[in-house]
Amino acid sequence: MPIVEGVVVEGDHRGRELGFPTANLMPREDEVCPEDGVYAGHVIRADGTRHVSAISVGRRPTYYDEEGRLVVEAHLLDFDGDLYGERLIVQIDEFIRPQLRCNSVAELRxxxxxxxxxxxASRVARGDIPG
Ligand SMILES: Cc1cc2nc3c(=O)[nH]c(=O)nc-3n(C[C@H](O)[C@H](O)[C@H](O)COP(=O)(O)O)c2cc1C
Known part of the structure; x- marks a missing residue:
């Protein structure tokens, strides 16, 4: 199960506007990362709490061309809080789909x-979270 660890940095502040705020980590280009895509996994916070998350690994092709910066973004389910500056561990475990270049914000949303x-659905089936 790949793990990415780092401090949450400021993104482009589009996440809230999209309705899905994300904690953004910027791995070094030489850091081992899973291939670009969308995954199910967990975020482990500095206080040890574990949160089921939808995780995007990639260069946000909807907004940037090939030179976009590699970003690991986690949307924590059922969580509403400020994670800027916090050190997180992101556990990536189930591939859902590749990154897509969407034609509109509505499509990406x-x-x-x-x-x-x-x-x-996947995490309820595993008993990680209540249904
Ligand atoms: C579950 C999930 C899937 C995503 N899939 C894509 C995608 O297929 N293509 C894309 O360009 N961006 C994708 N993103 C990234 C969004 O573009 C990004 O979260 C949004 O632009 C907010 O960026 P910001 O945090 O820098 O403001 C995804 C994000 C999440 C949380």
Whole structure:
């Protein structure tokens, strides 16, 4: 199970506008990361709490061309709080789909909503979270 660890940095502040705020980690280019895609996994906070998350690894092709910076973004399910500056461990364990270049913000929002539903269903089935 790949793990990415780092301090949460400021993103482009698009996440809240999309309805899915994310904690963004910027791995070094030489850091071992899973291939670009969307995954189910967990975020472990500095206080030890573990949160089921929908995780995006990639260069946000909807907004940036090939030169976009590699970002690991985690949307923590059922969580509403400020994670900026906090050190997180991101455990990536189930591939959901590749990164897509969406044609509109509405399309990307729908994709992410579907991802979050898929993560929830998978984790409820495993007993990680209540249904
Ligand atoms: C579950 C999930 C799936 C995502 N899938 C894509 C994708 O397929 N294509 C893309 O360009 N960005 C994708 N993103 C990244 C969004 O573009 C990004 O979260 C949004 O632009 C907010 O960025 P910000 O945190 O820098 O403001 C995904 C994000 C999440 C949480």
């Amino acid at each position: 729908q994709r992410i909503a579907d991802d979050v539903a898929a993560v929830r």
